[in-house]
Amino acid sequence: MSEHVVQSPLPGVFYTRPVPDQPPFxxxxxxxxxxxxxxxxxVMKQFAEIKAGESGTVTAIHAENESIIGPGDGVVTIEKD
Incomplete structure (x- = not known):
């Protein structure tokens, strides 16, 4: 199976949860x-969802909650079906 690294489309603050008291996405x-x-x-109080882009199983999460990321930074790795 091959892997797909989900990349951030934008620079900004990365959030793993929809709100602080809910479980991670x-x-x-x-x-x-x-x-x-x-x-x-x-980015500037605007939130954009980052979608998986491929079906499969999450094998790694590269960005920590509330970390600063740049465009093209890998946030999650998925082992494709």
Whole structure:
């Protein structure tokens, strides 16, 4: 099987959860589809969803919650189905 690294489309602050008191969008071992939200990136109080882009299983999460990321930075790795 091959891997797909989900990359941030924008620079900003990466969030692994929709709100602080809820569980993360995905965890290692989560099964996702191409349309699954894997995180949010905030730029100037605007939030953009980052989608998986491929179906498969999450094998790694590269960005920590509330970390600064740049465009093209890998945030999640998915082992494709």
């Amino acid at each position: 995905v965890e290692v071992g989560s099964v996702v589809t191409a349309g699954t939200t894997v995180g949010l990136v905030e």
